[in-house]
Amino acid sequence: MRSNAVIVLLLGLLVGLTTPVAAGRSGQTAAPAQALDADPARALVDRLDLEKYKATIKGLTKFGDRRQGTDRNRAAVDWIEAQLKSYGCPTERITYVYDPPPPAPRPADAGQGSASGRPNTGLAPGGGRARGVRTPTGVNTDPLKQPDEKLRALNMQPTTPGPREEVYCTKVGTTHPEEMYILGAHMDGHGWSEAANDNGSGSAIVMELARIFSNPDVRTDRTIRFALWNNEETGLNGARAYVEQRQALQGKENPPGSGRYPEPRWLGMIQHDMMLFDHGAPRADGTMSREQRPEADVNVEFQAASKFAAQSQTLAWALEVANDKYAADYPVSVGSHMTNTDSTPFMDIVAAISVRELERGTQVGNGWDPQWHQATDVFATYSDQDFRLGLNAAQSTLGAIATLTGAAIGK
Numbered sequence: 001m002r003s004n005a006v007i008v009l010l011l012g013l014l015v016g017l018t019t020p021v022a023a024g025r026s027g028q029t030a031a032p033a034q035a036l037d038a039d040p041a042r043a044l045v046d047r048l049d050l051e052k053y054k055a056t057i058k059g060l061t062k063f064g065d066r067r068q069g070t071d072r073n074r075a076a077v078d079w080i081e082a083q084l085k086s087y088g089c090p091t092e093r094i095t096y097v098y099d100p101p102p103p104a105p106r107p108a109d110a111g112q113g114s115a116s117g118r119p120n121t122g123l124a125p126g127g128g129r130a131r132g133v134r135t136p137t138g139v140n141t142d143p144l145k146q147p148d149e150k151l152r153a154l155n156m157q158p159t160t161p162g163p164r165e166e167v168y169c170t171k172v173g174t175t176h177p178e179e180m181y182i183l184g185a186h187m188d189g190h191g192w193s194e195a196a197n198d199n200g201s202g203s204a205i206v207m208e209l210a211r212i213f214s215n216p217d218v219r220t221d222r223t224i225r226f227a228l229w230n231n232e233e234t235g236l237n238g239a240r241a242y243v244e245q246r247q248a249l250q251g252k253e254n255p256p257g258s259g260r261y262p263e264p265r266w267l268g269m270i271q272h273d274m275m276l277f278d279h280g281a282p283r284a285d286g287t288m289s290r291e292q293r294p295e296a297d298v299n300v301e302f303q304a305a306s307k308f309a310a311q312s313q314t315l316a317w318a319l320e321v322a323n324d325k326y327a328a329d330y331p332v333s334v335g336s337h338m339t340n341t342d343s344t345p346f347m348d349i350v351a352a353i354s355v356r357e358l359e360r361g362t363q364v365g366n367g368w369d370p371q372w373h374q375a376t377d378v379f380a381t382y383s384d385q386d387f388r389l390g391l392n393a394a395q396s397t398l399g400a401i402a403t404l405t406g407a408a409i410g411k
Contacts, residue, residue, distance in 0.1 A: 040409045041402035045326045045395050047212045050384070053391050056204035059083070060187070061194035061379050064151060068188045068231045069098065069159030076187060080228050081167040083207060089169035089214040089226065096241035098231055099161045126305050127361020128337035133282045135367030139191055146192040146375040155192050166230040166238045171213045173264075173405065175221040178251050180264035181401055182225045183209060184239065184342055185272040186232030193377035197369070200379075201387075202272035202355075203228055205394045212398065213407070221406030223264045229342050232273075239342035247349060268315045268351040268404070270397055271343035275390035276382050277369045278330075278357050288370055292385040297331050298323065298393045299356045301338035303347050309336075311351035319355070322399030323392070330392040337361050355393050 060066070063076035081091050146152045166187075173179065185202035189195025210226040212218070231237035249263035278296035279289045300319050302312035316334045323332035338347070338354045339361045346352040358364045364372060371377040401407075 040407045041322070041399045042326060043409055044212055044218065044402050044407060045399050047215070048208060048391060048394055048398065050387060050391050052211075053204055053208055053394065054387050056083075056207050057196055057200040057387075057390075058379055060200040060203055061196050064154040065189040065191060065193050065195045066187055067155070067159055067190045068164060068234060069161065070157045072154060072157065073188055073230070074165070077165055077167055077228075077230065080187060080203070080207065084167065084169040084210055084226070087169075087211040087214040088216065089171065089210045091167055091169045093165050093167050094238070094242050094245060095163060095165050096237070096245075097162065098164045098234065098237055100234065126303055126337060127339035127365065128335070128359065130362050130366050132366075133284060133286075135282045135286045135370070137365065137367050137372060139373040140193075140375050143192050148378070151194065151378070152192065164230050164238065164241075166228060166242075168225055168227040168242075169210055169214075170226070171210075171218075171220060171224040173222040173224075174219050175406070177223050177259065178253070178261045178264050179267050180223040180225055180261075181267050181405060182227055182269040182346075183272070183397065183401065184227040184229055184269065186229040186238065186342055188230050188233055188238075189377070190233050191373040191377060192375045193371075193373075194379055195377055196379045196382065197276045197357075197371055197377050198274045198373065199232070199272075201275035201357075201390045205272045205275060205355075205390060205397065208394055209398055209401070213401075217409055219408050219410075220402075222267065222404070223261070224401060224405055225264075232342055236340075236342050236345055240345045243345045243349070266346070266350040268311075269343050269346040269353075270315070270319075270401070271341050271352070271354045272356075272393065272397070273341050273354060273360075274357050274364065274369065274372070275355070275393050276357060276386040277371060278389060280368075281363075282367055282370075286367075288368075292383070292389060296389055297333040298327075298389065298396060299335060299359050300332050300396075301335045301354045301356070301360065302352070303338040303344070304336040306338075306347035306352070308347060308349070308351050312338075312347065312353055315351040316353045318400045318404060319353070319396045322403065323396040326399035327392040327395040328388075330389055332396055335359055340365075355397060357389060 063072045066076045185206040187203045229238035251265035280293040300316045320332040341354045343352040
């Protein structure tokens, strides 16, 4: 018996030595195929594809900036739902009403500032202290800054108050369907652009993960929900509506004895928002590098002041570990100043983190992404290096969630 075991071991070693290997981050090599087969998370990460990720972003950009309260936004919600259904991921919708008060008068000396008309101080509640070079930020409201006439015409319809909808789909767990991780991204944008980065890039991550987890040969012990929020740009209204409508339903079997849980108990929420642009700090004259910086990273943030800070930090570390193991090019950097994102309504209820191209409070909010809410946020602005940063974020989230939900591959 022992000699037979030795022969099997030697054959395994020979197979491993003769199996081609794939390149990993910075010239690292992946494990032999025999070992990869034993790691479902690795096998699922390998199903991510740069061209498919880009194609999903491109599909979203055909609806322009997808501004909430417009026909183009409603058409985008329909398209997202159709895509999710085509993956085999059953969909539902959240409905709510957005009826904002009239905007406050804009101060005459406000200059270029935030969307509210207030000057951008570089500070946000809980967002950390600004450092380094800062440039002004704001929301472009001038259609003539969009040189593409077709895109300008597509974005022409103004927003109106009223009913809103957002779509989500669900992968039901086989062992613990009553427990769930939520993966989210907002699908709306503004600024007379295509909203390719903010937030086609994050929406495409969530949609691509829904596609992969919905493959018929994939099963998970725990449930995963893939949510495409609306009304983020107006104050996280879509995510807040979800929390208001669904929080009290957590973990309740309906009907009793059915084994069905319309709203499984939340274990964690991961938000994806702006994933493509990490070109470094602005230069002293306010200009930016045209290239993705070699030190680019994926910023994963939790909020140190939240009630679930410790749990959120642990979830952030899970993405860092998964990034080290599964991401191809760019590392994860964990920070504690999550702010102004759709994970915020969840952060005092459950572990909640944000995945971004840059730190939200100290970098994005201080002009480190010149496309933010501007007419230049179009698909053609970005290179494959930029899109690859988003793909690495997808690899990190997918690897972590596959591990946390007990993913397996097989019939």
